Amino acid sequence: MRSPEGDATASERRRSGLPTKSNEADAFARARGLSLSDDAPALPSQWPVLGAMALAGALGNGLIAQSYPPITSLVAVLLSALLFSLSRLVRDTGRVRRLSVTTxxxxxxxxxxGYAYAEWMFHGxxxxxxxxxxxxxxxxxxxxFLAGRPFPMLFVKIGIWLPIAVHSIAYNDHMAVIALPLAILVAVGIALFQERYDRRSEEERQAEERSRNRSIDILRDYEATGQGWFWETDKHGRIVYISEVFAERYxxxxxxxxxxxxxxxxxxxPGDRDAERTIKFHxxxxxxxxxxxVRGEGRAGDGTVWWSVNGRPIFDSFENFCGFRGSGTDLTERRRSAExxxxxxxxxxxxxxxxxxALSQALxxxxxxxxxxxxxxSILMLDLDRFKHVNDTFGxxxxxxxxxxxxxxxxxxxxDLGTVGRIGGDEFQVLIxxxxxxxxLEQLGxxxxxxxxQPYSIDGNRAVIGASVGIAIAPEHGGTSERLxxxxxxxxxxxKDAGRGRYRVFSDDLHVAARERNQLEEELRLAIDTGGLQLHYQPVVNTATEEISGFEALMRWNHPKQGWIxxxxxxxxxxxxxxxxAMGEWAIRQACSDLARxxxxxxxxxNVSPLQFADPALPGVIADAIAKAGICPSRLELEITESVFLDDSEGTDATFAALKAVGVRLALDDFGTGYSSLGxxxxxxxxxxxxxxxxxxxxxxxxSRNGAIIAAISxxxxxxGMDTTAEGVETLDELELIRMHGCSHIQGYIYSKxxxxxxxxxxxxxxLKARPSGPRAAREPRQAMLRRVVLQHGxxxxxxxxxxxxSQGALIEGLWNVPEGTVFRVALSExxxxDAEVRWCAENRIGVRFAQRLRRDQRGQFDLPAPEVERSIQREQRRSA
Structure with a gap:
């Protein structure tokens, strides 16, 4: 708030007639266009005029009639004029005092x-x-002058005509004697009529005043709610009224x-120049x-407060500007909400x-x-690795x-190098x-x-994640925001395809990979529609009997050009x-059809994906597939991952109940890898x-503690009362360990691919009898990845x-009928x-052994920079030339 030099103090306002708290009720009414009226006095303020008229009447009659009044008449006229003049000095308060004043x-x-003119007419x-x-x-x-005052009017009539009547009696003027009662009767009639009229007027006035008071009460109640307040200024823009609730609130x-x-x-x-001009203009x-x-600084700890004010000019009956009246409401919360x-x-x-x-606008x-x-x-796109695992595990x-x-x-x-933003989920972006x-940029990535x-500590839990980074530079990699x-x-x-936990700068060959992915999607749609997908079955063996108790259905796709994908x-x-x-529904129907044989x-x-599990039509689809195949429902087992529990619990429970009502068996897949809960x-x-x-x-x-975990789960x-199946058993040592810890079923290459x-x-x-076959011990741990490489042979x-x-070899797909012992020069990166020797070949896959061991980085991963296939081929060809 600021206090200009022109502001008036409270004492100055009293001296200058500005409103104070003592006359707030009147100002309150004026701010709303209302007024408060008092009872009318016994005699009007114009009453002294009658004295002047009495003197003027005597003078006029004397001049016109060429008749001079007797001394007694002149004295009576002068005394009446004096009494008329003295009436302005007397205030009539109280009923008795009002009667005395009237008399x-x-x-x-x-x-x-009346006496003066009676003397003048009868003696002068x-x-x-x-x-x-x-x-x-x-x-x-x-x-x-006495309109609305019936009894003073009656007194006036009697006062004027009584002396005439007395003199008429004295002079035997019977007409005057008759005129007096008639005048009195007329006066009484007028008084009674006026009384009834005034009573009706008073009732109307009181009703109007009650309505005004009701309006004032309603407005006061409105102010008391804190939803708004009223104000008024004089013609100089100084506040002459403002609601008390405004002062109290702020x-x-x-x-x-x-x-x-x-x-x-x-x-x-102050930053809105248009608003400044607007208020000055108005x-x-x-x-x-x-x-x-408008805004101000609240003094009740509110800080900056915002209001919305409305105002209109007010004018008097002569169209002279008197100031402004208006209302206001608090805008602070609305403005804060808008901000x-x-x-x-x-x-x-x-x-x-x-x-x-925001990032899109800036870019x-x-x-x-x-x-x-x-x-x-430049922009860096980030995606967190293993974040979903943390989210599923800890919530x-x-x-x-x-x-x-x-x-x-x-x-x-x-x-300060750039702006960091989150574009959704576990994806972030850096704009430089x-x-x-x-x-x-590579160093930043x-x-x-x-x-x-680096590890994170959250509510006593330790979490470790990673990140993959994609880098693009403008204008080299895109001149528009969408392309970049x-x-x-x-x-x-x-x-991410290269193994996650690494960065990659954009190169033109990535567009080829994107087109290949889009092409793959279209071809996959066609394969679903035309029956191009297949189910392969991996046996599940009972540990105690070593007999096949069932199969797990695995989706396979034999592409007409690329082979097995x-x-x-x-x-x-x-x-x-x-x-x-759609793929999941096809797999269920195909599995039921094969089970029938x-x-x-x-x-x-x-396997049932979380998206398929969330489909309300799933129980109906399964029941229809079982009925058409004519099999016992308990022969179909649905493998469900823990991630389904992170969605709607009511919907999840309803789906479980519906599936059990169908009669199928349910298996909790990949137990211990997600948000595991004994609940x-x-x-x-x-x-x-x-x-x-x-x-x-x-x-x-x-x-290793894995054995203890397997024993605990078993x-x-x-x-x-549940069965257990250990997946991925590939060696005899693992088989013996699983048996020792009491697992009821085993699945893996140790029995069959x-x-x-x-x-x-x-x-x-x-x-149904199954016999294990495989290596005694496990091979060196391998790092999974999906990475394009160039192999040169001659x-x-x-x-x-x-x-x-x-570190010793790799599994490479995309080559067919490669003889064992073939040596390739494998370009893992630029x-x-x-050099790598082919150890085996199956379908479109080969296993190779490196001539030299690869080294791992601090995270236990192989540092393989992104390959640039075309450039590598061109360089090799130039060197050969």
Whole structure:
């Protein structure tokens, strides 16, 4: 608030007539266009005029009639004029006092006037017509002044005509004697009529006053609710009225507000020049204004407060400007909500970072700069590795807390170099609004990965995640925001395909990979429609009897041109394209159809994705497939992962109940790898627990705790009456360990690889007995990846894809009929190539052994920079030439 020099103090307001708290009721009524009236006095303020008229009447009659009044008449007229004049000095309060005033200044002066003219007419020679006319005129004038006062009017009539009647009796003038009663009767009649009229007027006035008072009460109640308040200014813009609730609500002294200039209390936004001109214009032009936002500094700890004010000019009956009247409401919460909404439009509500919209605006602004030389920037797209695992394991609150810590680390690493934003889920983006060298960007990407890979502590839990980074530079990799983001996304996908936990700078060959992915999606749709998918079955063996108790159905796709495509490659495409539900329904129907041919003791397990499980039509689809195949429902087993419990619990429970009503068996897949909770085993009707192969791998290694975990899961399942299946058993040592810890079923290459439908039929015809076959010990751990490489053999070059890799060798797909012992020069990256010998070949896959061991980095992964296939081939060809 500011207090201008022109503001008046409380004492000055009293001296100058400005309103104070004492006359607030009147000001309150004026601010709303209402007025308060008092009872009318016994005699009107114009009463002294009758004295002057009495003197003028005497003078006029004397001149016109050439008759001079007797001394007694002259004295009576002068005394009446004096009494008329003295009436202005007396205030009539109280009923008795009002009667005395009426008698002294109403009845007696008119008795004197009547006496004066009676003496003049009967003793001084004034013609009777002149005298009577003068008295009628005087009585009529008095009646006009006494409108609404019936009893004073009666006193006036009696006072004027009583002396005439007395003199008439004395002179035997019977007409005057008759006129007096008639005058009195007329006066009484007029008085009674006036009384009734005044009573009706009084009732109407009181009703109007009650209505006014009701309006005032309603307005006061409205003010008391705090929803609004009223104000009024004089013609100089000084506040003459403002609601007390306003002063109380915002901590002002009500007396101090009165007399202040309106614009000193209510300021417009100093940054809004239009608003400043608007309020000045309205006050100068005397024009109304509506919902004008103003602000002030509250003194009740509110800080800056915003109001919306409305005002209209007020004018008197002569159209003279008198000031403004208006109302106001509090805008503070609405404005804060609007500011919050504006912030949400540009910032992520969870982390406080810029959101997708803000980053998109900033990027578009940079790339549309009027100076082409300034259209340079870089973006880094980030995706967190293993975040879903943490989110599923510890729950969404922990995941949110982890995202906040990631945001703070990113801000620390990036610093002032650029803007960090979250574009959704576990995806982040860094925008660098200037030219930055590729080496600096690569260093930044590496620093981000290193920082985000450090352990996190959240509510006593320890979490470790990683990050993959895709980098794109403008204008080299895209001149528009859409193209640049697309380039960064492609680089990010390449980094993730290369094994995660690494960065990748965009290169032109990534567009080829994106087109191949889109092509793969279209071909996958066609394969679903035309029956191009197949189910392969991997046997599940009972540990105690070593007999096949069932199969797990595994989706396979034999591409007409590319051959067998790994599920790890086409299943993510199906999930992204929304095809997974249709694929899952086909798998269930096909498995039921195959079960109908197999022995009744054999079951089949089919994987159900979380998206398919969330489909309300799933129980109906399964019941229809079982009915059409004519099999027992318990022969079909559905494998469900723990992630289904993170959705709607009511819907999940309803789906479980519906599936059990159908009669199928339920298996909890990959137990212990997600958000594991014993509550699932307690509440959900599972028949089996599947132990993930991650616990089987390395279980036989010295110091491994995996064996103890397998034993604990087996004991838990046995206590709950559930079966257990250990997945991924590949060595004899692992088989013996699984048996020792009490697992009821085993699945893995130790017994059989996945079989085609025909192979499964043939295997069952041989009998159910199963015999283990495989290496005694596990091979060196391998790192899974999906990475394109170039293989050179002599002058020929071949393209392949690494599926997994170890320090001694790799599994490569994409080559057929390669003889064992063939030696390739494998270009793992632009700066790393190794010699490799083919150890085996099956379908489109080969296993190779490196001539030299590869080294792992600090994270236990192989540092393989992104290959640039075409450039590598061109360099090799140039060197050969």
């Amino acid at each position: 002294a200044f109403g009845l007696i002066p008119h008795l004197l006037v 020679g004034l013609p009777l017509g002149f005298g009577i006319a003068t008295l009628i005129l005087a009585g009529s004038m008095a009646a006009v 901590g002002f002294d009500h007396e101090d507000l009165l007399g202040k200039v309106f614009t000193s209390v209510f300021e417009v936004d 006050f100068t032009a005397h024009s109304p204004f509506h919902e004008l936002p 919050h909404a504006s912030r949400l439009a540009l910032y992520d509500s969870l982390t406080g970072l810029a959101n997708r919209h 578009s602004k940079l790339l549309t700069h009027r100076n082409p030389a300034q259209r340079v920037c 969404h609150p922990t995941g949110d807390a982890l995202l906040n810590q990631v945001a703070r680390r990113l801000e620390k690493v990036v610093g 609004p200037k030219r930055c060298e590729k080496a600096r 590496n620093d981000i990965i290193h920082s985000l890979s 983001v697309r380039s960064a996304d492609l680089a990010l996908y390449a980094a 790994s599920p790890e490659k086409f299943v993510p495409v199906a999930e992204d394209a929304g095809l997974i539900v 197999w022995p009744k003791s054999v079951r089949c397990a089919v 699932y085993l307690k509440n959900a009707p599972f028949d089996k627990i599947k132990i993930d192969q991650g616990f089987v791998r390395g279980a036989t290694m010295p110091g 004991s838990l399942a046995n206590a709950l 996945p079989l085609s439908t025909a192979e499964a039929d043939a295997r069952l015809e041989e009998g 002058e020929d070059f071949y393209n392949g894809t690494i599926r997994n890799i170890s 700066r790393l190539a190794v």
